[in-house]
Amino acid sequence: MTAPPAAIRQAVIDSVQAIAPEADFAVLDPRRPLREELDLDSFDFLNVLIELHGRLGVEIPEADYAKVGTLDALLAYLAARLDAD
Amino acid sequence: MIEFRMPSLGADMEDGVFVEWRVETGARVERGQVVCVVETQKGAIEVEIWDAGTIARLIAEPGQRIPVGQAMAIVAEEGEDRQAVAAAGVAAPPAPPAAPAAPPSPTATPAAAGATVVSTPPVARPAVAAGLPPRASPAARRRAAELDVDLDALAIATAGAPISVADVERAAAAPPAPVSPRAAPAAAPSGPVATPAAGPGPEEAMRAAIAAAMSRSKREIPHYYLGSEIDVEAAHQWLERYNAARPLAGRVLFAALALRAVALALHEVPDLNGQFADGRFRRSNAIHVGVVTSLRGGGVVVPAVHDADRLALPELMASLRDVLARARSGRLRSSDLADSTITVTNLGDLGVETVYGVIYPPQVALVGLGRVLARPVVRDGAIVAARTMTATLSGDHRVTDGLTGARFLSALRERLALPEAS
Numbered sequence: 001m002t003a004p005p006a007a008i009r010q011a012v013i014d015s016v017q018a019i020a021p022e023a024d025f026a027v028l029d030p031r032r033p034l035r036e037e038l039d040l041d042s043f044d045f046l047n048v049l050i051e052l053h054g055r056l057g058v059e060i061p062e063a064d065y066a067k068v069g070t071l072d073a074l075l076a077y078l079a080a081r082l083d084a085d
Numbered sequence: 086m087i088e089f090r091m092p093s094l095g096a097d098m099e100d101g102v103f104v105e106w107r108v109e110t111g112a113r114v115e116r117g118q119v120v121c122v123v124e125t126q127k128g129a130i131e132v133e134i135w136d137a138g139t140i141a142r143l144i145a146e147p148g149q150r151i152p153v154g155q156a157m158a159i160v161a162e163e164g165e166d167r168q169a170v171a172a173a174g175v176a177a178p179p180a181p182p183a184a185p186a187a188p189p190s191p192t193a194t195p196a197a198a199g200a201t202v203v204s205t206p207p208v209a210r211p212a213v214a215a216g217l218p219p220r221a222s223p224a225a226r227r228r229a230a231e232l233d234v235d236l237d238a239l240a241i242a243t244a245g246a247p248i249s250v251a252d253v254e255r256a257a258a259a260p261p262a263p264v265s266p267r268a269a270p271a272a273a274p275s276g277p278v279a280t281p282a283a284g285p286g287p288e289e290a291m292r293a294a295i296a297a298a299m300s301r302s303k304r305e306i307p308h309y310y311l312g313s314e315i316d317v318e319a320a321h322q323w324l325e326r327y328n329a330a331r332p333l334a335g336r337v338l339f340a341a342l343a344l345r346a347v348a349l350a351l352h353e354v355p356d357l358n359g360q361f362a363d364g365r366f367r368r369s370n371a372i373h374v375g376v377v378t379s380l381r382g383g384g385v386v387v388p389a390v391h392d393a394d395r396l397a398l399p400e401l402m403a404s405l406r407d408v409l410a411r412a413r414s415g416r417l418r419s420s421d422l423a424d425s426t427i428t429v430t431n432l433g434d435l436g437v438e439t440v441y442g443v444i445y446p447p448q449v450a451l452v453g454l455g456r457v458l459a460r461p462v463v464r465d466g467a468i469v470a471a472r473t474m475t476a477t478l479s480g481d482h483r484v485t486d487g488l489t490g491a492r493f494l495s496a497l498r499e500r501l502a503l504p505e506a507s
Contacts, residue, residue: 020381021381022381022382035435036435039381039435040435041435042338042339042340043338043340043405043406043409046333046336046338049333050333050334053333059332059333060333061329062325062328062329062336063325063329
């Protein structure tokens with residue numbers, strides 16, 4: 001299944017805002033560490049991944065956390081996973 | 086007859102503002118059921134009842150400021166006649182002010198029935214006043230500081246919706262309102278009783294609560310501080326194997342593993358677990374760990390994970406997740422805040438490397454867990470990279486000495502070296 005990039009981006013935004021409603025993607029630097037940009041602690045981050053799984057069906061294993069450290073990296077990772085499935 | 090009273094949610098709480106009932110007269114209530122919402126300095130709290138029965142009479146009304154210990158409702162026990170109990174009224178108000186000379190009739194208005202209830206005008210604030218600080222991103226917060234925009238006022242204007250940088254900039258460009266909404270009630274006649282209706286906003290109230298508790302701590306508690314770097318590589322590797330086989334929702338975070346290790350280490354050093362009251366320390370058999378939780382938008386609350394030493398790791402994770410979710414969403418319950426026996430701070434992993442915390446009275450110890458990072462350690466004479474964290478202990482010198490604290494940190498190190506046992 002291939003998902004358009006805009007749909008993936010919207011799913012990420014919705015997932016993050018479900019946990020951190022004030023998250024402002026307009027001012028977020030997509031190349032900086034996502035969790036620090038958005039003040040997400042380990043609980044928040046796990047909850048974001050659970051939201052993402054609900055929206056996109058992609059479950060990100062802990063071993064891949066290093067590959068999803070920034071918004072750009074997360075979007076690329078999700079696109080690749082959705083393409084592969 | 087049972088009196089359902091305003092609970093004490095911390096040593097410094099004197100009263101709370103009643104927000105709403107979640108039950109009606111005549112309703113059957115179970116032990117542990119949420120029956121009302123009260124606004125405190127720690128935000129809006131859902132208050133549970135600890136006796137089963139039937140609601141005979143609701144006394145408290147929205148907007149009333151009610152002292153700790155004063156009856157908010159009368160509950161009929163099993164086998165009692167609800168009408169008779171309701172008519173009997175408040176027999177002996179626990180709060181000092183005089184009771185009404187005659188028993189109040191069942192038709193009396195609640196405010197008149199409870200003479201000690203200080204009536205305040207309903208607090209005319211929108212949903213945001215439910216005790217949470219304004220929800221604003223770090224960027225919006227910075228911009229607000231730069232432009233001197235009052236986030237509290239803006240939160241009220243936006244009815245509690247998340248505040249973005251654009252909102253802040255719009256607010257800065259707009260002409261200042263003649264009177265801030267929160268200050269407005271002060272101008273209105275407030276009746277015979279001077280009331281705090283124009284009291285501080287939620288963020289200021291929480292600041293004041295933290296200030297009161299921390300000032301008391303530093304005034305009364307002679308702190309000693311210890312710190313120790315602990316190798317948590319084995320614990321992390323064990324947890325990664327544990328999580329690899331589990332779905333997202335079943336994953337356990339290191340925070341939960343560390344919390345359990347703290348609770349189990351306290352078994353070996355019980356003099357750090359309990360409360361200091363009336364000039365002496367009372368050790369607690371139960372281990373209720375207060376978890377310092379930063380709120381988005383500022384302030385902290387310290388809800389408890391109850392019986393942390395008795396929960397298996399998945400249960401502890403679930404309990405921690407529930408309580409953090411309630412804290413973050415501003416829906417803490419009275420039992421979450423009532424009875425911690427020790428506090429752990431900085432489970433948030435974006436934090437600093439070392440934290441020496443201030444003890445929350447009436448507790449006598451606080452454990453600080455620093456950021457986990459890969460650092461050089463010496464193993465078998467060779468330098469290798471391993472994940473470590475600095476654990477600290479702040480202790481009350483009236484109750485224990487450094488030796489006790491050192492024993493605790495040593496026990497914690499042993500627990501984390503054997504994660505499968507913790």
